[in-house]
Structures are given as structure tokens and as C-alpha cells.
Amino acid sequence: MTSQALEILNFEQQLQVQDDSFKELSVLDKDGNIIDEAGFEAAELSDDKLVELMKRMIKQLVLNERSVKLAKQGRLGFVAPTRGQEASQTATSFAFNDADYLMPGYRDIPQMIHKGFPIYKAFLWSRGHHEGNLMEGINTWFPQIIIGAQFVEAAGIGLGMKKRQLDACAYTYTGDGGSSQGDTYEGMNIAGAFKANAVFIIQNNGYAISTPRKVQTAATHLASKGWGAGIPSIVVDGMDAIACYLAAKKAREWTVAGNGPVLIETMTDRLEPHSMSGDDPLRYRTKESIEEWQKLEPLIRMRIFLENKNLWNEAIESEYKEEVNAEIDDAVKKADNVQKQKVSEFIETTFEQPGFVQAEQIEKFREAGK
DSSP: OOOHHHHHTOHHHHHHHHHHSOOEEOSBOTTSOBSOHHHHHHHTOOHHHHHHHHHHHHHHHHHHHHHHHHHHTTSOSOOOOOTTOHIIIIIHHTTSOTTSEEEOBTTOHHHHHHTTOOHHHHHHHHHTOGGGGOOTTSSBOOOBOSTTHHHHHHHHHHHHHHHTTOSOOEEEEEETTGGGSHHHHHHHHHHHHTTOSEEEEEEEOSEETTEEHHHHOOOSOTTHHHHTTTOOEEEEETTOHHHHHHHHHHHHHHIIIIIOOEEEEEEOOOOSOSOTTTOOGGGTSOHHHHHHHHTTOHHHHHHHHHHHTTSOOHHHHHHHHHHHHHHHHHHHHHHHHSOOOOHHHHHHHHOSSOOHHHHHHHHHHHHTTO
16 A cells, blocks of 8 residues: 655655656747647747747847947947847747737846837946936836845736736846845735736746756746646747746746746856856856857747748848848937936936935035036
């Protein structure tokens, strides 16, 4: 007779169950082949949508290339590269609409731009200019620097949407490092308890700056942290744009229907430094590991898939890259021509209601023409 008590006390089996509980969602393999026809059909991506998704991914790629160069030239401030995460970021965000509210982290500039945030303002944000934090007419907040705090904010916005019975949700991103922060769990927990309209996306790109994911937590899957908050949680191939889109699409449908939030863990890789502020990934990972992940890049498989459908070719891509580069050229000029902030203005824009000391400093700097 099987003992229920001994089965419950089989800790080794519990670990195995955790490992087996999260199958990885994939639709498009590394060679650009559809491996799950039903999944592809469920994504409901027309040819026009597939091309638009590819263009957005290319735009993210070019924006990253240019931003990295501008940072090296000292023409931008903080820049967090996004190469390798085009599916994890752009394809998931493609599933949301204008009414949905984006709560980005500092690596999520591409999703903001896809929602309509001007590129020149993104450059101003990087430089610390107050105009880079003005989001008029666009349902996005400025990039959160406090790791994980955007999960708490998304829970609050999502709860407000639920109470007003809106056909909309809040969606937010963090990295595997962010999943180790208390704010991340607290946000998911309150969203789960009140069934807020929210989609939480953890981009498991392998490293919290230089700390490998395996050192951060013993959890077999970061998605399991969502189970602790009582919310549906899935693991997705973060290099598969179609799978990422499908996961976000279904998560959005679930949450706006009033069922509560969803957690998506995307398995991706950060192919470049954590930021352009002095990080060197070769100090904590090997060149060979980066090269292996490069073979799985989202754009490679998506490019092959679309070429096989006669929807994409080298000429189309080259022409579109020129278009994006021209847009970025204009954005750089516009950002460069925005009036530089004075010290007094920095203090003014930091405090909604400056105290006595701040008011005194503002006046002092103004008198000095600063």
C-alpha cells in the first residue's frame, strides 16, 4: 500500500515535479520552421502583421546599434543594450494595444517607442533631461530605475483598470535579476489577490549584471515564482518571436476578461553588456557562450521564415534600415537642439513643491545664471 505521508515527504520528487511543470512554449524553431501549426494558427498573425512585427524587431536592432555607438561617443548617458531580446521585448509588446499601459524598466525603451514615444525624447531621458520624462498622450510611464518597482506600479494600474471595467491591462517587464527583488513578488502577489488586469514579463537573459541566474535563486524556473502569488505562469522560448507574441496575446485576453494577472518568463540572452556604463561581459562569461546564443537570435529565424513565405528579402530589410537610420538621425538633431537644462531647473523639476532649502538654492543658481 502506498503511503501518502511518505509520498508527501519525498522532497527529491518535489524538486523533479517543479522541473517538469513548465514546458517551454515554442512555435518557430532556430531554422525558421513552424513546429506547432496549431500554435501558429492561434497567434492569428496575418502576412501584414508578420511583416509589421519584423519591421519593429529590425527597428529595435537598429536603435540598439545606434544607441550603443552614441553612448561610446559620449553623446548619450545611460544605455542598456537590447540585442538578442527583440522577440522577448518587441514581439510581446506587439500583442498589446494603445489602451494598455506599459510600465517599462530601463532596458525597455524599444517597447516605449513602439507605443509612439518619440526617439528624441528617449535620447533626452538617457541624458537626464526632464523632457525625456514627458509622456503626453501615450500610455507609458518613464523607464523605472528602481529594480522591480514597475511590478508594484503595474499592479496598481491594473487594479484601477479592473475597477473601471476597462478592456485594457497594464503590462511590465523586468530581468531575471529583477525577479530576485521583493517588489517583483509583492506586485504579483497583490495583483493576484485582487485579480488585477496585469501581465508580468520576466526576461530571463541569464545574468543580473554579472551574477548568473543559477546563483540568484534555486528555483528551477522563474515562472514558478508566479505560482507563489497564485497566478498562471508560463515559460516561453524568448528567441521565438511568434511564441512570444502568442504568449502575450493569450495572457492579455485572459487578464482583460477579469481572470487576474499572468506571468510570462521568456528564455532569452543578453548578447551585449548589461549597460554601456563600464560593464564587460567577458569578465564573467565566455566568448563561446555568447557565440552559441548568437546562433539562436530571433531575427535569424524570423528572417528565414518570412523569406520562405516571400514576405521579406535583403532589399526590403536594407531599405527599411535606411528609413530607421534617417529617423534616428533626425531624433539626434532634435535632441541636440533642445535647450540644455540649468542647475536651477534640475532642482525645480526634481521637486514638485521645493522646500525652503531647495527654493533658496534655485534662487541662488538663477541669480548666477545657472
